[in-house]
Amino acid sequence: MKVLVTGGAGYVGSFTVRRLLNAGHEVVVVDNLTTGRREAVGACRLHVVDIRDLSAMGAVFEGFRPDAVIHFAALKSSEESLRDISTYFDVNVTGTQNLLAVCARTGVRRFVFSSSCAVYGTPQICPVDESAPARPESPYGETKYLCERMIASYAQATGMRYANLRYFNAAGAADDASLGEHAGPGATQLLPVAVRATLGLPPSLTLRIFGDDYPTPDGTALRDYIHVEDLARAHLQALERLDGEDRCGPVNLGRGHPVSVRELIDVLSDVSGKNPEVVVAPRRPGDPGLSWADPGLALRRFGWSAERDLHHIVRTAWDWHTRVPASLE
Ligand SMILES: NC(=O)c1ccc[n+]([C@@H]2O[C@H](COP(=O)([O-])OP(=O)(O)OC[C@H]3O[C@@H](n4cnc5c(N)ncnc54)[C@H](O)[C@@H]3O)[C@@H](O)[C@H]2O)c1
Missing domain, CATH: 3.40.50.720 (NAD(P)-binding Rossmann-like Domain)
Structure with a gap:
């Protein structure tokens, strides 16, 4: 085609x-x-x-x-x-x-x-x-x-x-770190921001969690x-x-599995062997506390479902950003 x-x-x-x-x-x-x-x-x-x-x-x-x-x-x-x-x-x-x-x-x-x-x-x-x-x-x-x-x-x-x-x-990124996300100092996505803080890169050496008073098991927001x-x-x-x-x-x-902000940070600590300093900040406006998918329709319509789990997502992102430092510039 x-x-x-x-x-x-x-x-x-x-x-x-x-x-x-x-x-x-x-x-x-x-x-x-x-x-x-x-x-x-x-x-x-x-x-x-x-x-x-x-x-x-x-x-x-x-x-x-x-x-x-x-x-x-x-x-x-x-x-x-x-x-x-x-x-x-x-x-x-x-x-x-x-x-x-x-x-x-x-x-x-x-x-x-x-x-x-x-x-x-x-x-x-x-x-x-x-x-x-x-x-x-x-x-x-x-x-x-x-x-x-x-x-x-x-x-x-x-x-x-x-x-x-x-x-x-x-x-996440390619298994062989040949392709991935570019996330400079202005990035807002949690995983690259957490990777930056873990590596001690500006703008912030501390990792901010926006809100720990959501109605979730650990109080932090849930995402898919x-x-x-x-x-x-x-x-x-x-x-x-x-x-x-x-x-x-x-x-x-989506994968259909809710993951809390704290859980993602914990998996990153496991993968990287490092623990960035974490602080709790107020909730951000326009940030939903809970959002995860029912991906059943994609399976029924296209025969599609996600195959890679959270650990794989975090490990490939960590490998990519550490092996390709330009991805964080
Ligand atoms: N990344 C996510 O988590 C996510 C989640 C939901 C939806 N989306 C959507 O998926 C799409 C891709 O997201 P992404 O994460 O790859 O973002 P990205 O910023 O990496 O990719 C967007 C691409 O569009 C190009 N672009 C922007 N404005 C353009 C214009 N006016 N003319 C031509 N090209 C232009 C950019 O140069 C870039 O290559 C976007 O539509 C985004 O809204 C992304």
């Missing part, structure tokens, strides 16, 4: 591009390299283009004529989106609208979208399944929900098949961490199953 991947030079995108190529697909990446890295796409063809640039996007599509699109390109921090709403709506919503317009014009038949558990906000019931109401608590979550709705509308009008994949917390290789595999399985009349709408991608 000819697959165009937006955001393919980023974290989840680069793992997916590698898998697509290994599976024999023809792949082209579109990425403006705001957070992505040229080296992450390897030998794959890369167009350094902003998805908001309609005419440049049109030229890429006319030249490649993809059968399918996997759309990762976006800004992804809930926290940052509270401070910069208009850029988030511009990149995530206007960018997706442009992309859909080009897809409709050039007859793209399959579309896989990186949505997020941020669509649920704080779920009323966990594990949360796809029938739960969308109640985003940040502009970032709002943009993801709006994109899901736009994709559904375009699909209805054009007959395009689509899957809106709602990821929980992507983490999913290995990036498992996520990448889900995209291929979704793409391959999107045929016939299938329009599958939202599908959760």
Whole structure:
């Protein structure tokens, strides 16, 4: 299949591009390299283009004529989106609208979208399944929900098949440390932040836990961490199953196992043999206390379930960041 991947030079995108190529697909990446890295796409063809640039996007599509699109390109921090709403709506919503317009014009038949558990906000019931109401608590979550709705509308009008994949917390790296996440001093994701503190890297040598008064066994927030290789595999399985009349709408991608902030830090201490200093800070606004997936629909629709456990996630992240120090610059 000819697959165009937006955001393919980023974290989840680069793992997916590698898998697509290994599976024999023809792949082209579109990425403006705001957070992505040229080296992450390897030998794959890369167009350094902003998805908001309609005419440049049109030229890429006319030249490649993809059968399918996997759309990762976006800004992804809930926290940052509270401070910069208009850029988030511009990149995530206007960018997706442009992309859909080009897809409709050039007859793209399959579309896989990186949505997020941020669509649920704080779920009323966990594990949360796809029938739960969308109640985003940040502009970032709002943009993801709006994109899901736009994709559904375009699909209805054009007959395009689509899957809106709602990821929980992507983490981990390649087993051989050949690919992983880049997390500089501004990173907010717990695992890279914890790795930085464990290695004594700025901005903070102490690791802050935001809130220890949640209604959870140890009082810290519960999340669902999913290995990036498992996520990448889900995209291929979704793409391959999107045929016939299938329009599958939202599908959760998580392990379905809640992990507390303290538990993650404990596993990192085991893996690294080090104990960073930990302090408790107040809860952060817009941070759900409990959020983990019911991943049953992904199993029923695509035959997908996560294979890598928490220890594997933490060990590969630790190996990657310690073997590739540039990943923390
Ligand atoms: N990482 C997670 O835990 C997580 C969880 C839920 C959803 N998601 C979603 O998955 C997708 C990928 O996330 P990631 O963690 O790989 O992030 P990432 O920042 O590593 O990748 C995003 C990629 O998009 C590119 N990009 C950004 N704006 C662009 C634009 N205007 N035009 C072209 N390219 C642009 C970036 O350069 C980068 O390569 C995002 O849509 C994100 O919202 C991620």
